[in-house]
Amino acid sequence: MVKLLQLGALGLALSGLSTAVALPADATAAGPPAPAPPAPAPPKPKPPTCKGLTKRQEWRNMKRPDQQAYIKAQRCVMTSPAKLPKLKALGAKTRWDELVMLHQVEALQIHSTGTFLPFHRYFLHVHQFLLGECGYKGGLPWWNEPLDAGNFINSPLLDPVNGFGGDGTGPGNCTNGPFAGLTVNIGPGFFNKPRCVNRKINDFFSPLTNQTYVDEALNQPDYASAWVAIYMGPHLFGHIALAMMDGNSITSPGDPLFFTHHGFVDKMWWDWQARNLSARLTDMNGPNAQSPDIGFLEFPGGIAEEAAEQGWGSPSPAMLAITPDPKKGDNGGTETTLNHVMSSLGIIPDATVRDVMDIQGGYLCYQYE
Numbered sequence: 001m002v003k004l005l006q007l008g009a010l011g012l013a014l015s016g017l018s019t020a021v022a023l024p025a026d027a028t029a030a031g032p033p034a035p036a037p038p039a040p041a042p043p044k045p046k047p048p049t050c051k052g053l054t055k056r057q058e059w060r061n062m063k064r065p066d067q068q069a070y071i072k073a074q075r076c077v078m079t080s081p082a083k084l085p086k087l088k089a090l091g092a093k094t095r096w097d098e099l100v101m102l103h104q105v106e107a108l109q110i111h112s113t114g115t116f117l118p119f120h121r122y123f124l125h126v127h128q129f130l131l132g133e134c135g136y137k138g139g140l141p142w143w144n145e146p147l148d149a150g151n152f153i154n155s156p157l158l159d160p161v162n163g164f165g166g167d168g169t170g171p172g173n174c175t176n177g178p179f180a181g182l183t184v185n186i187g188p189g190f191f192n193k194p195r196c197v198n199r200k201i202n203d204f205f206s207p208l209t210n211q212t213y214v215d216e217a218l219n220q221p222d223y224a225s226a227w228v229a230i231y232m233g234p235h236l237f238g239h240i241a242l243a244m245m246d247g248n249s250i251t252s253p254g255d256p257l258f259f260t261h262h263g264f265v266d267k268m269w270w271d272w273q274a275r276n277l278s279a280r281l282t283d284m285n286g287p288n289a290q291s292p293d294i295g296f297l298e299f300p301g302g303i304a305e306e307a308a309e310q311g312w313g314s315p316s317p318a319m320l321a322i323t324p325d326p327k328k329g330d331n332g333g334t335e336t337t338l339n340h341v342m343s344s345l346g347i348i349p350d351a352t353v354r355d356v357m358d359i360q361g362g363y364l365c366y367q368y369e
Ligand SMILES: [Cu+2]
Pocket: 103, 110, 111, 120
Protein backbone atom coordinates (compact mmCIF):
# COMPACT_ATOMS: atom_id res chain seq x y z
CA MET A 1 0.00 0.00 0.00
CA VAL A 2 2.73 2.40 1.00
CA LYS A 3 4.64 1.40 -2.12
CA LEU A 4 1.64 2.19 -4.29
CA LEU A 5 1.31 5.60 -2.69
CA GLN A 6 4.96 6.31 -3.30
CA LEU A 7 4.59 5.21 -6.91
CA GLY A 8 1.58 7.48 -7.26
CA ALA A 9 3.54 10.42 -5.89
CA LEU A 10 6.43 9.56 -8.20
CA GLY A 11 4.09 9.55 -11.19
CA LEU A 12 2.86 13.02 -10.31
CA ALA A 13 6.40 14.28 -9.83
CA LEU A 14 7.45 12.85 -13.20
CA SER A 15 4.51 14.35 -15.06
CA GLY A 16 5.41 17.73 -13.53
CA LEU A 17 9.00 17.22 -14.69
CA SER A 18 8.11 16.60 -18.34
CA THR A 19 6.16 19.88 -18.45
CA ALA A 20 9.10 21.73 -16.93
CA VAL A 21 11.49 20.27 -19.51
CA ALA A 22 9.27 21.23 -22.45
CA LEU A 23 9.15 24.93 -21.54
CA PRO A 24 12.88 25.82 -21.68
CA ALA A 25 13.18 24.12 -25.10
CA ASP A 26 10.73 26.66 -26.57
CA ALA A 27 12.27 29.58 -24.71
CA THR A 28 15.84 28.99 -26.03
CA ALA A 29 14.84 28.72 -29.75
CA ALA A 30 16.98 31.26 -31.72
CA GLY A 31 15.91 33.48 -34.70
CA PRO A 32 12.38 34.29 -35.77
CA PRO A 33 9.81 32.41 -33.88
CA ALA A 34 8.80 29.25 -35.65
CA PRO A 35 5.12 28.50 -35.91
CA ALA A 36 4.15 27.18 -32.58
CA PRO A 37 3.71 23.45 -32.63
CA PRO A 38 0.43 22.32 -31.25
CA ALA A 39 0.76 22.32 -27.52
CA PRO A 40 1.06 18.81 -26.24
CA ALA A 41 -1.95 17.80 -24.25
CA PRO A 42 -1.11 18.12 -20.60
CA PRO A 43 -0.60 14.71 -19.12
CA LYS A 44 -3.75 13.67 -17.39
CA PRO A 45 -3.09 13.19 -13.71
CA LYS A 46 -3.62 9.50 -13.21
CA PRO A 47 -6.03 8.73 -10.45
CA PRO A 48 -4.38 6.49 -7.94
CA THR A 49 -5.42 2.99 -8.83
CA CYS A 50 -4.78 -0.39 -7.39
CA LYS A 51 -2.30 -2.75 -8.92
CA GLY A 52 -3.55 -6.08 -7.76
CA LEU A 53 -6.25 -6.06 -5.16
CA THR A 54 -5.81 -7.87 -1.90
CA LYS A 55 -8.58 -10.38 -1.37
CA ARG A 56 -10.41 -10.36 1.91
CA GLN A 57 -11.97 -13.78 2.11
CA GLU A 58 -14.55 -15.10 4.46
CA TRP A 59 -12.66 -17.16 7.03
CA ARG A 60 -14.04 -20.54 5.97
CA ASN A 61 -13.18 -19.89 2.31
CA MET A 62 -9.51 -19.38 3.10
CA LYS A 63 -7.10 -22.21 2.50
CA ARG A 64 -5.90 -23.80 5.69
CA PRO A 65 -2.27 -22.67 5.26
CA ASP A 66 -3.49 -19.09 4.72
CA GLN A 67 -5.58 -19.29 7.88
CA GLN A 68 -2.57 -20.57 9.78
CA ALA A 69 -0.33 -17.84 8.34
CA TYR A 70 -2.80 -15.17 9.48
CA ILE A 71 -3.05 -16.53 13.01
CA LYS A 72 0.69 -16.97 13.20
CA ALA A 73 1.15 -13.31 12.24
CA GLN A 74 -1.39 -12.19 14.86
CA ARG A 75 0.51 -14.19 17.47
CA CYS A 76 3.71 -12.58 16.27
CA VAL A 77 2.27 -9.04 16.70
CA MET A 78 1.06 -10.07 20.16
CA THR A 79 4.56 -11.10 21.17
CA SER A 80 6.59 -8.38 19.42
CA PRO A 81 7.86 -5.64 21.73
CA ALA A 82 6.18 -2.22 21.64
CA LYS A 83 8.01 0.43 19.64
CA LEU A 84 6.40 3.78 20.33
CA PRO A 85 7.82 5.56 23.41
CA LYS A 86 4.62 7.48 24.16
CA LEU A 87 2.53 4.32 24.15
CA LYS A 88 5.15 2.36 26.09
CA ALA A 89 5.06 5.06 28.74
CA LEU A 90 1.31 4.47 29.07
CA GLY A 91 1.67 0.72 29.52
CA ALA A 92 1.92 -0.83 26.06
CA LYS A 93 4.35 -3.74 26.21
CA THR A 94 3.75 -5.32 22.80
CA ARG A 95 2.97 -4.12 19.29
CA TRP A 96 -0.50 -5.61 19.84
CA ASP A 97 -0.88 -3.50 22.98
CA GLU A 98 -0.13 -0.43 20.87
CA LEU A 99 -2.95 -1.36 18.51
CA VAL A 100 -5.37 -1.87 21.39
CA MET A 101 -4.22 1.36 23.05
CA LEU A 102 -4.94 3.27 19.86
CA HIS A 103 -8.55 2.09 20.07
CA GLN A 104 -8.63 2.86 23.79
CA VAL A 105 -7.24 6.39 23.58
CA GLU A 106 -9.61 7.36 20.77
CA ALA A 107 -12.63 5.39 22.01
CA LEU A 108 -14.80 8.42 22.67
CA GLN A 109 -14.35 9.83 19.18
CA ILE A 110 -14.65 6.63 17.10
CA HIS A 111 -17.84 5.09 18.51
CA SER A 112 -21.36 6.47 18.24
CA THR A 113 -19.96 8.96 15.73
CA GLY A 114 -19.84 9.43 11.97
CA THR A 115 -16.15 8.53 12.15
CA PHE A 116 -17.05 5.04 13.37
CA LEU A 117 -16.99 3.40 9.96
CA PRO A 118 -14.04 5.27 8.40
CA PHE A 119 -11.94 4.95 11.55
CA HIS A 120 -12.52 1.21 11.87
CA ARG A 121 -11.70 0.80 8.16
CA TYR A 122 -8.43 2.63 8.88
CA PHE A 123 -7.96 0.55 12.04
CA LEU A 124 -8.14 -2.67 9.99
CA HIS A 125 -5.52 -1.13 7.71
CA VAL A 126 -3.30 -0.48 10.74
CA HIS A 127 -3.83 -4.09 11.76
CA GLN A 128 -2.82 -5.21 8.28
CA PHE A 129 0.33 -3.08 8.50
CA LEU A 130 1.33 -4.70 11.79
CA LEU A 131 0.72 -8.17 10.36
CA GLY A 132 2.97 -7.12 7.50
CA GLU A 133 5.75 -6.40 10.01
CA CYS A 134 5.41 -10.06 10.91
CA GLY A 135 5.68 -11.16 7.30
CA TYR A 136 1.99 -11.64 6.51
CA LYS A 137 1.16 -10.71 2.93
CA GLY A 138 -2.37 -12.06 2.54
CA GLY A 139 -5.67 -10.30 2.93
CA LEU A 140 -7.59 -9.93 6.16
CA PRO A 141 -10.29 -12.49 6.80
CA TRP A 142 -13.84 -11.46 7.52
CA TRP A 143 -16.58 -13.35 9.30
CA ASN A 144 -19.91 -13.84 7.55
CA GLU A 145 -21.83 -13.73 10.81
CA PRO A 146 -25.29 -14.36 9.33
CA LEU A 147 -24.05 -17.91 8.56
CA ASP A 148 -23.59 -18.47 12.30
CA ALA A 149 -26.25 -16.17 13.74
CA GLY A 150 -27.91 -18.01 16.63
CA ASN A 151 -25.11 -20.55 16.72
CA PHE A 152 -21.87 -18.67 17.24
CA ILE A 153 -20.84 -21.34 19.70
CA ASN A 154 -20.44 -23.86 16.86
CA SER A 155 -18.85 -21.46 14.38
CA PRO A 156 -15.72 -22.80 12.68
CA LEU A 157 -14.10 -19.49 13.60
CA LEU A 158 -14.15 -20.65 17.21
CA ASP A 159 -12.33 -23.87 16.48
CA PRO A 160 -9.33 -24.29 18.79
CA VAL A 161 -7.19 -25.81 16.05
CA ASN A 162 -8.31 -24.15 12.82
CA GLY A 163 -9.87 -21.01 14.27
CA PHE A 164 -9.39 -18.38 16.95
CA GLY A 165 -10.07 -20.60 19.94
CA GLY A 166 -13.41 -21.25 21.56
CA ASP A 167 -15.68 -19.86 24.22
CA GLY A 168 -13.87 -18.65 27.32
CA THR A 169 -13.79 -20.80 30.42
CA GLY A 170 -12.81 -20.42 34.06
CA PRO A 171 -12.75 -17.24 36.13
CA GLY A 172 -11.12 -15.08 33.43
CA ASN A 173 -13.10 -16.58 30.52
CA CYS A 174 -9.76 -17.30 28.90
CA THR A 175 -9.99 -18.85 25.47
CA ASN A 176 -8.18 -21.99 24.37
CA GLY A 177 -6.52 -22.45 21.01
CA PRO A 178 -3.81 -20.39 19.37
CA PHE A 179 -4.00 -17.40 21.70
CA ALA A 180 -4.09 -19.30 24.98
CA GLY A 181 -1.31 -18.22 27.29
CA LEU A 182 -0.77 -14.85 25.61
CA THR A 183 -1.21 -11.60 27.56
CA VAL A 184 -2.90 -8.35 26.58
CA ASN A 185 -1.89 -5.45 28.81
CA ILE A 186 -4.35 -2.78 27.69
CA GLY A 187 -7.83 -2.42 29.21
CA PRO A 188 -10.39 -3.09 30.39
CA GLY A 189 -11.75 0.38 29.80
CA PHE A 190 -9.21 3.07 30.53
CA PHE A 191 -7.33 0.80 32.94
CA ASN A 192 -4.40 -1.34 31.95
CA LYS A 193 -4.28 -4.75 33.60
CA PRO A 194 -2.62 -7.80 32.07
CA ARG A 195 -5.28 -10.29 30.99
CA CYS A 196 -5.63 -13.41 28.90
CA VAL A 197 -7.45 -13.29 25.57
CA ASN A 198 -11.01 -13.75 26.77
CA ARG A 199 -14.57 -13.89 25.49
CA LYS A 200 -17.99 -15.25 26.48
CA ILE A 201 -20.28 -16.40 23.72
CA ASN A 202 -23.95 -15.53 24.09
CA ASP A 203 -26.23 -17.07 21.49
CA PHE A 204 -29.26 -15.25 22.83
CA PHE A 205 -27.98 -12.11 21.11
CA SER A 206 -26.12 -13.57 18.12
CA PRO A 207 -29.35 -13.95 16.01
CA LEU A 208 -29.34 -10.15 15.80
CA THR A 209 -26.42 -10.41 13.38
CA ASN A 210 -28.57 -12.32 10.89
CA GLN A 211 -29.30 -11.39 7.30
CA THR A 212 -32.49 -9.53 8.16
CA TYR A 213 -30.54 -7.02 10.25
CA VAL A 214 -27.77 -6.80 7.68
CA ASP A 215 -30.34 -6.07 4.98
CA GLU A 216 -31.98 -3.46 7.15
CA ALA A 217 -28.65 -1.66 7.37
CA LEU A 218 -27.96 -2.03 3.65
CA ASN A 219 -31.37 -0.61 2.78
CA GLN A 220 -30.73 2.74 4.48
CA PRO A 221 -31.00 5.67 2.09
CA ASP A 222 -28.03 7.73 3.24
CA TYR A 223 -24.90 7.66 5.37
CA ALA A 224 -26.60 9.41 8.26
CA SER A 225 -28.96 6.48 8.73
CA ALA A 226 -26.63 3.74 7.45
CA TRP A 227 -23.87 4.23 10.01
CA VAL A 228 -26.40 4.16 12.85
CA ALA A 229 -28.08 1.02 11.47
CA ILE A 230 -24.73 -0.77 11.13
CA TYR A 231 -23.41 0.48 14.46
CA MET A 232 -26.54 -0.24 16.50
CA GLY A 233 -27.40 -3.38 14.54
CA PRO A 234 -25.13 -6.28 13.60
CA HIS A 235 -22.00 -4.49 14.84
CA LEU A 236 -23.32 -4.00 18.35
CA PHE A 237 -24.98 -7.40 18.65
CA GLY A 238 -21.92 -9.19 17.36
CA HIS A 239 -19.97 -7.52 20.15
CA ILE A 240 -22.58 -8.40 22.75
CA ALA A 241 -22.73 -11.99 21.55
CA LEU A 242 -18.93 -12.36 21.71
CA ALA A 243 -18.16 -10.27 24.81
CA MET A 244 -14.55 -10.02 23.73
CA MET A 245 -12.07 -8.84 26.36
CA ASP A 246 -14.54 -8.63 29.24
CA GLY A 247 -17.19 -7.39 26.81
CA ASN A 248 -15.50 -4.03 26.97
CA SER A 249 -16.29 -1.44 24.29
CA ILE A 250 -13.06 0.47 24.84
CA THR A 251 -10.53 -2.35 24.49
CA SER A 252 -12.28 -5.26 22.75
CA PRO A 253 -9.62 -5.34 19.96
CA GLY A 254 -7.42 -7.19 22.45
CA ASP A 255 -9.13 -10.35 21.17
CA PRO A 256 -7.83 -11.22 17.67
CA LEU A 257 -11.36 -12.31 16.76
CA PHE A 258 -12.32 -8.59 16.84
CA PHE A 259 -10.76 -8.10 13.42
CA THR A 260 -12.90 -10.73 11.71
CA HIS A 261 -16.00 -9.16 13.27
CA HIS A 262 -14.93 -5.73 12.05
CA GLY A 263 -14.17 -7.14 8.61
CA PHE A 264 -17.86 -8.06 8.55
CA VAL A 265 -18.74 -4.53 9.72
CA ASP A 266 -16.50 -2.92 7.10
CA LYS A 267 -17.97 -5.13 4.39
CA MET A 268 -21.46 -3.99 5.37
CA TRP A 269 -20.41 -0.39 4.83
CA TRP A 270 -18.78 -1.26 1.49
CA ASP A 271 -21.79 -3.29 0.33
CA TRP A 272 -23.97 -0.28 1.20
CA GLN A 273 -21.61 2.07 -0.65
CA ALA A 274 -21.47 -0.25 -3.67
CA ARG A 275 -25.22 0.05 -4.19
CA ASN A 276 -24.70 3.65 -5.30
CA LEU A 277 -20.99 4.33 -5.53
CA SER A 278 -21.18 7.67 -7.31
CA ALA A 279 -23.06 9.19 -4.39
CA ARG A 280 -21.75 7.10 -1.54
CA LEU A 281 -18.01 7.47 -2.06
CA THR A 282 -18.45 11.00 -0.72
CA ASP A 283 -21.40 10.64 1.64
CA MET A 284 -20.03 11.47 5.10
CA ASN A 285 -21.47 13.13 8.18
CA GLY A 286 -22.30 12.48 11.82
CA PRO A 287 -20.59 13.79 14.94
CA ASN A 288 -16.79 13.58 15.07
CA ALA A 289 -16.78 12.93 18.82
CA GLN A 290 -19.27 11.73 21.39
CA SER A 291 -21.45 14.34 22.98
CA PRO A 292 -20.82 14.28 26.76
CA ASP A 293 -24.59 14.09 27.30
CA ILE A 294 -25.12 11.13 25.01
CA GLY A 295 -21.90 9.13 25.19
CA PHE A 296 -22.19 5.69 23.62
CA LEU A 297 -25.55 5.33 21.84
CA GLU A 298 -25.90 1.80 23.18
CA PHE A 299 -25.73 2.81 26.83
CA PRO A 300 -28.05 5.08 28.75
CA GLY A 301 -26.65 8.27 30.25
CA GLY A 302 -23.76 10.43 29.11
CA ILE A 303 -20.04 9.79 29.13
CA ALA A 304 -19.52 10.30 32.88
CA GLU A 305 -22.44 8.08 33.90
CA GLU A 306 -21.41 5.33 31.49
CA ALA A 307 -17.83 5.42 32.71
CA ALA A 308 -19.03 4.82 36.26
CA GLU A 309 -21.69 2.23 35.42
CA GLN A 310 -19.48 0.20 33.10
CA GLY A 311 -16.49 0.50 35.40
CA TRP A 312 -14.33 1.89 32.62
CA GLY A 313 -12.83 4.77 34.52
CA SER A 314 -11.85 7.78 32.44
CA PRO A 315 -8.85 8.64 30.30
CA SER A 316 -5.91 9.66 32.47
CA PRO A 317 -4.27 13.07 31.92
CA ALA A 318 -1.40 11.23 30.20
CA MET A 319 -3.87 9.56 27.83
CA LEU A 320 -5.61 12.86 27.17
CA ALA A 321 -2.23 14.40 26.37
CA ILE A 322 -1.79 12.04 23.41
CA THR A 323 -5.46 12.00 22.31
CA PRO A 324 -5.75 13.56 18.85
CA ASP A 325 -8.04 16.54 18.32
CA PRO A 326 -11.26 14.96 17.01
CA LYS A 327 -12.00 18.12 15.02
CA LYS A 328 -8.79 17.99 13.02
CA GLY A 329 -9.63 18.57 9.36
CA ASP A 330 -13.25 19.41 10.14
CA ASN A 331 -12.80 23.20 10.17
CA GLY A 332 -13.22 23.31 13.91
CA GLY A 333 -16.75 21.93 13.58
CA THR A 334 -18.36 18.96 15.30
CA GLU A 335 -19.43 17.21 12.08
CA THR A 336 -17.29 14.56 10.38
CA THR A 337 -16.13 15.66 6.93
CA LEU A 338 -14.11 13.99 4.19
CA ASN A 339 -11.11 16.02 5.36
CA HIS A 340 -11.34 14.62 8.89
CA VAL A 341 -7.91 13.46 10.00
CA MET A 342 -7.55 10.01 11.55
CA SER A 343 -4.50 9.18 13.61
CA SER A 344 -2.96 5.86 14.63
CA LEU A 345 -0.77 7.62 17.22
CA GLY A 346 2.27 7.02 15.06
CA ILE A 347 1.87 3.35 14.11
CA ILE A 348 1.30 4.42 10.49
CA PRO A 349 0.90 7.94 9.06
CA ASP A 350 -2.37 9.77 9.60
CA ALA A 351 -5.02 9.44 6.91
CA THR A 352 -8.15 11.36 6.07
CA VAL A 353 -11.65 10.02 5.85
CA ARG A 354 -11.46 10.76 2.12
CA ASP A 355 -8.53 8.33 1.84
CA VAL A 356 -10.62 5.41 3.07
CA MET A 357 -13.96 6.11 1.40
CA ASP A 358 -13.03 3.86 -1.53
CA ILE A 359 -11.55 0.48 -0.64
CA GLN A 360 -10.01 0.47 -4.11
CA GLY A 361 -9.05 4.14 -4.29
CA GLY A 362 -5.30 3.76 -4.05
CA TYR A 363 -4.76 4.34 -0.36
CA LEU A 364 -6.67 1.11 0.18
CA CYS A 365 -6.63 -1.72 -2.34
CA TYR A 366 -8.76 -4.68 -1.40
CA GLN A 367 -11.93 -6.46 -2.30
CA TYR A 368 -14.32 -8.63 -0.34
CA GLU A 369 -15.03 -12.14 -1.48
CU1 LIG B 1 -14.22 0.09 18.02
